[in-house]
Amino acid sequence: MSGIASWFDWFALLSLIVLWVGYTVFAYRKGQTTACLASVLALYRRDWMYRLLGRDNRIADASLLSSLRASVSFFASTSILVMAGLITGIAASEEAVGVLSTMPFVTTYTRELWELKVLVMLIIFVYTFFEFTWSLRLYNFTCVLMGSAPLMHDISGNKTEQKVFADKAGHILTLAANHFNYGLRAYYFALATLSWFIHPSIFIISTIMVVVILYRREFHSKVLDALSVSERE
Template sequence: MLLRNAAHMELFDQLRYFTVLDGLAVIYLLSAWGILGYVIENPPKKRISTSVLVADYRREWMVHMITRKPRIFDATVLATLREGTSFLASACLIAIGGGLAAISNAERLSGVARDLALDAPAIIWEVKILLALFFITNAFLKFIWSNRLFGYCGVVMASVSNDEADPQALPRARKAGELNITAARAFNAGIRGIYFALGALSWLLGPEGLLLGGTLVIFIMLRREFASTSREILLSDET
């Protein structure tokens, strides 16, 4: 009992290295992650995001697919999209394994901290790495789900007739389009997770580093979704 109490006291003593600013920085990053995802997927009508613009092209793709013979082009594009989700899911899994390996080796983690002249117990670095692993794990799950949705989309695409007179052709093509958009939404969420995981790693430099890293990630994401050259290209034939 005394040993357990002593262990608890030691843990609380180690956690004192976390400050109020650390807590605020973590809340800032998590809030930005959630709010940014919502704004990108539900942008204001006056400033549509790149992701939403591409979603309209996905719908048109599925409609034009009805009369395309053969559909090798459509199958190739869909296969490429699935390969992208598979690759990133595998990369996330490797990153998760590396992060867990670093956490499990507290002695090496402490040695790295000493080499960087950072004075803090190993549990502090473990918690900071866990924050990055949270985003990576979320990204991994999103990529897996995106891959599966692209698979569903492929099945529905295969059921679409080439005959425009078929009353089921257009409704099924639209279903395939919505599945494709949903898969892309999950894929984009996974990409955001990777960005925020990289931002979370800046916590290793302290709460100020986390605030700076999180702000940089927000700036990059907002620029690419609302002020990028690719967005202007997508809008160029609409004006």
């Protein structure tokens, strides 16, 4: 395998794996003790399910859930299309390498190296497909929970039953959102991987930039401040 890519290429690929996995673990642990988009929205989802119990007409809730499912379905379908394009790219390796070889600063100059990089991209989008489809199934499970939600007059005064339903349905919704987030995060890293076709150093820089962008958006964004204002007051 060492003849396929240089040590710098392998180092860049290792950097992607370490930064991706490292940030995922870091964001999960930090989110347990610090306000972030995931933790704050989890509270809103629980409140949403609690308020759903007070509505006899739940058409608006079903419409909102349908919108969430549609966005996940769109990305799942897009992942299939991207995978088809990448498989085509492997089949057209010689033509692709011929085009890249005419560009300055491009280090992807052999068929084997091209196929390796495309294969990495393909693995990433296979992962995104599994994340999006599981997220979609979790949203389907939430539909079942919402359909079985008791009416408020049936459990009026029973705060325990209300809380149990809201916690359960909100938790499933949060799991669905988390897996959608994992898939979307993979898209960001896949875009960074595109720069690997130019040069490994640009690939490493792009990956670091993705981590910085994700961190700022999840922990220090203006939307987080807006969502958290009610908790601080």
